[in-house]
Amino acid sequence: MAKNNRRAYLFIAPFVIVFLIFNIYPIFLTFYYSLTNYSGMGGIANAEFVGISNYVRLVTDTYFYEAFLNTIQIWGFNFVVQMLIALGLALLFSDIRLKLRGVSIFRALFYLPNIITIASVALLFNILLDWNHGALNQMLLSLGLIDSPINWLNSPAYAQSAVALIGAWMWFGNSFIILLAGISGISRDYYEAALIDGANWWKSFTNITLPQLKPILLYVLITSIIGGLQLFDLPMLLTDTRGAPQGSLNTMVLYLYNQAFRYNNFGYGATLAYGLFIITVIFSAITFRTMYRREVR
Amino acid sequence: MKKISVAKTFIYIALVLLVVICFIPFYMMIINATRTNSEILQGFTVIPGAAIFENYQTLISYMDVWRGFTNSLIVAVSVTILNAYFSALTAFALVVYDFKWKNVIFVTFLVMMMVPGQLGLIGLYDLSEALGMLDTYWPLIIPAIAAPFTVFFFRQYLITTMPMSLLEAGRIDGASEIHMFHRIVLPILMPAIATMGIFTFIGSWNNYITPLVILRSPELFTLPVMMGALRGSPVASNLGAMYLGIAISVVPIMIAFLFLSRYIINSISSGAVKG
Amino acid sequence: MKKLLLLTVLSILFVLGACSSQxxxxxxxxxxxxxxxxxxxxxxxxxxxxxxxxxxxxxxxxxxxxxxxxxxxxxxxxxxxxxxxxxxxxxxxxxxxxxxxxxxxxxxxxxxxxxxxxxxxxxxxxxxxxxxxxTPGGIYYRRSIAEEVLGTDDPDEVGEMFSTMDGLMDVGEKMKEHNYRLFPDEGSIQPYTNGQDPQPWVNENNELVMTEARLSYFDYAKELRDKQYTALAPAWSPAWYESFVGPISYNVGWDELDEDAEDADKTEVFAVSLPTWGLNSVLKEEAEETSGDWAVTNGPTPYFQxxxxxxxxxxxxxxxxxxxxxxxxxxxxxxxxxxxxxxxxxxxxxxxxxxxxSEDFSEEYLGGQNHYKFFLEEAQKIDASTITKYDQQIGELFGTEVGNYVEGNVTKEEALEEFYNQVENAFPEVTVPE
The missing domain is CATH 3.40.190.10 (Periplasmic binding protein-like II)
Known part of the structure; x- marks a missing residue:
């Protein structure tokens, strides 16, 4: 085992070198920028060192809190809808009494929106949801479901819901597949024993399926949180790229992008990156703790 | 029994309805891609129009979507291959050998897996500028060599599936270590590589923010950046051409997926349970 | 395996290299x-x-x-x-x-x-x-509609009607009576709000300059919307371009449109504020169908864009x-x-x-009008000292907030306060009023 360790260095060298240069160094560089008023133009040499004043601004920045809340709201709504559909489908398809057919076809069809470029989806819904001339309103009007067009992308509630639901539409297939795989992995014996004990469907769901599924649910939760906190493409391209209507689609990463690359506040953009990082760490820590507690039991 | 078959009928109807709802946006997109701007503004119909060729001319005169397709493919395939190969190599070293810093590296991985990609974005931009790599694919591709999550996944996979005796036997036969990596370890890892490869490919294919920041020349644009650039471009005055542009970015990948779906979805299922 | 992989990697790197040095x-x-x-x-x-x-x-x-x-x-x-x-x-x-x-x-x-x-x-x-x-600006309008509603298509006479804000609104009312709309969207009125008192967005002391003239954009835009003088076709949207060609769909629901349902959900746009280059890159490019039916004249104030x-x-x-x-x-x-x-x-x-x-220019698209003479005179009135490097971003932020007010999402005070906050947030070096 301990042999050949010089080769080991050689084998991990590409990883370590690239990791240091393209991962670690940019992170430190970003941290350094967060202590300056660098505009991103004319080289860092022209920037002033401003100490922690960017961080002072961060903790008092209402737009940052707003962006945080927007992100959480959109993610939360998206996650609930996505999981309800995915879990419902997974339960249906794994039910031993129903024995539904066509699993692989449905899995494929439901998964399909996942592989499509989010930027394309955002652009598509940007024109589908247009107030006066969007296909959705046109269709609802001609079906008589509404009397007047709804200005979807002008109302913060509708716009946030739209992002959440588009996200749910894109990603429920992925969760469904993962949950279905998880449920299929639960031993049949449990259910048969429960059946003999006369347990009803709900009892076996709460007493067997859910506890057995917990690790998978947590996995889905963690990946969803980390992805959700980085929400960017969809809110950016769905409206005016600045988070309209009324800043309701201004997510944390979109705010970071606009500060750094639209308004040329590299220094503050870098600070926002660290704000995002801290929030991600807090959320991940909470989830990891929950996971750890489960293992102790 | 009867109750169940009635229930099943309802469930099938509901499922088909769900599929229909899922596909309505694509349906609208494809129909409108064949209609003229003024037809689209007048209202939605379920029958296609006849303007697909004009729309294509409008679109292609401004933006070569196929070029974006090729570009995205180049980037995503390179990323996927580099990611798989070097992650496997690193995981192999971590599992098979003992060396100084091994634990340090491993712990660093665990920490780095939590770091959002955007943390280093501004730094990466400036680094690329310093290295003369702005407006090239290098900053999009090279970082794929160092992907902690993939290494972590491969490491777990190797620990559970690789018999050390196989390597010992190889050593006795005088095989070099790198040779054994290619001949023994990579084949064993193949299922894991396929799973992570799919995720990596989709991730790179969809990546918007990094190429948005790094690329400038329209002929280098990847598909997502091209889609972003379509807004506010001359094409945007013609909805039919817009729909067509989006459709071109979407439909080929849908078709490719339908061919590979069984394979892809099985990989995801198995990946989920193991991960 | 090894060779295959190596080959793939190499070939891709080669393609990459080829791409960057094409x-x-x-x-x-x-x-x-x-x-x-x-x-x-x-x-x-x-x-x-x-x-x-x-x-x-x-x-x-x-x-x-x-x-x-x-x-x-x-x-x-x-x-x-x-x-x-x-x-x-x-x-x-x-x-x-x-x-x-x-x-x-x-x-x-x-x-x-x-x-x-x-x-x-x-x-x-x-x-x-x-x-x-x-790049002085003016108002381009459809001659046929002017003839029908205003009784003349002569640029001087129409310009006379357009020469005050009230005059513009009067024309808007007449247009509405005939199921036309004065402008495609509210943005067409903006040049004449700021034009009353041209000031830079940010002065030499790095202070944001807010004037009564600028503020009046809120009220005029709201008036246009409330009185339904616009066709709800936002600038640069597909509907906006389409409105220069013919009738566009118009369905606002909250409005008790004339009940002779036939054309109630359609309307045609009369005029649009555009600078010189709008003729070439907007109208000629996107509205060939109405070539010859256009003319250009002055608005309530000169402007350039x-x-x-x-x-x-x-x-x-x-x-x-x-x-x-x-x-x-x-x-x-x-x-x-x-x-x-x-x-x-x-x-x-x-x-x-x-x-x-300039003396004998005749523009076919504008029905033979000599727009050159008109615009060269307007060009004399351009005062470029109001231009600042902030114009694009601040202009966008302002337009967004006016839009929010017009849509009825926020009050004027809220919109203004949000505008100031946004400016301060994007440009920390700029001081905003109060």
């Missing part, structure tokens, strides 16, 4: 519209070269091009700049200094309108960019060719005369040509 054009020109395509075609013919025009949409133009200019990576040889960020760019070291040898453009100064020339000069007095056009300046990148390796191209575009009498009279109708700031053609 056959180069002799000259790369970057701009935000396709208006340079024609001059480029001509130039290619004349010099037997290959010029690549890269178009980056206005929306992303500065964010995309700026890093390239900063770093030199992927920078073009020649690039244009819009008036709204021109001020900023000429102070950066992006465009080459044209006042030096071998260009010595200072000798050209008398050939151009003063303000156009001066805007291309940085604070050190070096000319970094030049322009061929001047946009304007493209051009220069060559300081580190371009093709400076000779770049210089040839720029000379042709802004200082070639023969070319400019032909370009303007035969196709675009764009209004030049290059005096040797304007004096020659």
């Amino acid at each position: 056959e180069k054009a002799d000259l790369v020109v970057t701009s935000f519209t396709d208006e340079l395509q024609e001059p480029i075609n001509k130039f290619e013919e004349l010099h037997d070269v290959n010029v690549d025009l890269q178009i980056i949409p206005t929306e992303n133009y500065t964010t995309t091009l700026r890093p390239a200019l900063e770093s030199g990576e992927g920078a073009p040889d020649v690039f244009t700049g819009e008036i709204v960020y021109l001020k900023d760019w000429i102070e950066q070291d992006y465009w080459a200094n044209l006042s030096t040898d071998p260009y010595n453009v200072d000798a050209w100064e008398d050939d151009y309108m003063d303000y156009v020339w001066d805007l291309g000069k940085n604070s050190a007095g070096e000319v970094r960019a030049v322009s061929w056009q001047t 946009g304007g493209t300046w051009i220069g060559m990148y300081k580190d371009s390796e093709n400076k000779d060719l770049a210089w040839e191209f720029i000379q042709m575009l802004v200082h070639d009498e023969e070319f400019l005369t032909e370009w303007v009279t035969e196709t675009t109708g764009d209004v030049l700031s290059y005096l040797p040509v304007t004096t020659k053609i």
Whole structure:
């Protein structure tokens, strides 16, 4: 085992070198920028060192809190809808009494929106949801479901819901597949024993399926949180790229992008990156703790 | 029994309805891609129009979507291959050998897996500028060599599936270590590589923010950046051409997926349970 | 396995390499519209070269091009700049200094309108960019509709009706009675709010300047919307372009439209505020069907909007060719005369040509009107001192907030406060009122 360790260095060298240069160094560089008023133009040499004043601004920045809340709201709504559909489908398809057919076809069809470029989806819904001339309103009007067009992308509630639901539409297939795989992995014996004990469907769901599924649910939760906190493409391209209507689609990463690359506040953009990082760490820590507690039991 | 078959009928109807709802946006997109701007503004119909060729001319005169397709493919395939190969190599070293810093590296991985990609974005931009790599694919591709999550996944996979005796036997036969990596370890890892490869490919294919920041020349644009650039471009005055542009970015990948779906979805299922 | 992998990696790297070093054009020109395509075609013919025009949409133009200019990576040889960020760019070291040898453009100064020339000069007095056009604005309207509703299509008479805000609103009312709409959207009124008292967005003390005139945009925009004088077709949207061609769908629900249902969900737009270049790049380009049915006249106040300046990148390796191209575009009498009279109708700031053609210009698209004369007079009223480097971003932020107010999402006070907060957030160095 301990042999050949010089080769080991050689084998991990590409990883370590690239990791240091393209991962670690940019992170430190970003941290350094967060202590300056660098505009991103004319080289860092022209920037002033401003100490922690960017961080002072961060903790008092209402737009940052707003962006945080927007992100959480959109993610939360998206996650609930996505999981309800995915879990419902997974339960249906794994039910031993129903024995539904066509699993692989449905899995494929439901998964399909996942592989499509989010930027394309955002652009598509940007024109589908247009107030006066969007296909959705046109269709609802001609079906008589509404009397007047709804200005979807002008109302913060509708716009946030739209992002959440588009996200749910894109990603429920992925969760469904993962949950279905998880449920299929639960031993049949449990259910048969429960059946003999006369347990009803709900009892076996709460007493067997859910506890057995917990690790998978947590996995889905963690990946969803980390992805959700980085929400960017969809809110950016769905409206005016600045988070309209009324800043309701201004997510944390979109705010970071606009500060750094639209308004040329590299220094503050870098600070926002660290704000995002801290929030991600807090959320991940909470989830990891929950996971750890489960293992102790 | 009867109750169940009635229930099943309802469930099938509901499922088909769900599929229909899922596909309505694509349906609208494809129909409108064949209609003229003024037809689209007048209202939605379920029958296609006849303007697909004009729309294509409008679109292609401004933006070569196929070029974006090729570009995205180049980037995503390179990323996927580099990611798989070097992650496997690193995981192999971590599992098979003992060396100084091994634990340090491993712990660093665990920490780095939590770091959002955007943390280093501004730094990466400036680094690329310093290295003369702005407006090239290098900053999009090279970082794929160092992907902690993939290494972590491969490491777990190797620990559970690789018999050390196989390597010992190889050593006795005088095989070099790198040779054994290619001949023994990579084949064993193949299922894991396929799973992570799919995720990596989709991730790179969809990546918007990094190429948005790094690329400038329209002929280098990847598909997502091209889609972003379509807004506010001359094409945007013609909805039919817009729909067509989006459709071109979407439909080929849908078709490719339908061919590979069984394979892809099985990989995801198995990946989920193991991960 | 190994060989296969290696081969794949190598071949991909090769493709990559090939892509980054593909056959180069002799000259790369970057701009935000396709208006340079024609001059480029001509130039290619004349010099037997290959010029690549890269178009980056206005929306992303500065964010995309700026890093390239900063770093030199992927920078073009020649690039244009819009008036709204021109001020900023000429102070950066992006465009080459044209006042030096071998260009010595200072000798050209008398050939151009003063303000156009001066805007291309940085604070050190070096000319970094030049322009061929001047961009006063007016109101373009449909002659047939004017005839039907107002009883005349004469630009002077219509201009008389448009000469005050009240007059404009009166026309709006008349249009509405005939199921026409005065403007496609509320943005068409903005030039005449700020035009009452032109001030820079940010003054020399880095203070945001808010004037009564600017504030009146809130009220006028709201009035237009509430009285239904607009067709709800936001500027630059597909519906906006479509509104110059014929009737567009109009369904607002909350409005108790005339019950003779037939055309109640359709309306046609009468007029739009656009500057000189709108004729070429908006109307002629997107509304061929209504050619000849248009005319242009004054609004309540003069204004100007946009304007493209051009220069060559300081580190371009093709400076000779770049210089040839720029000379042709802004200082070639023969070319400019032909370009303007035969196709675009764009209004030049290059005096040797304007004096020659302005007297008897007749623009077919505008029903034979001599818009040149009108716009050259309007150009005299341009005061370029109000331009700042903040104009684009602050203008966008302001427009968004006015939009929120017009939609009824927020009160005027809330919109204004949000605007100030947004400005402060984007530009920490700017002080906002109170």
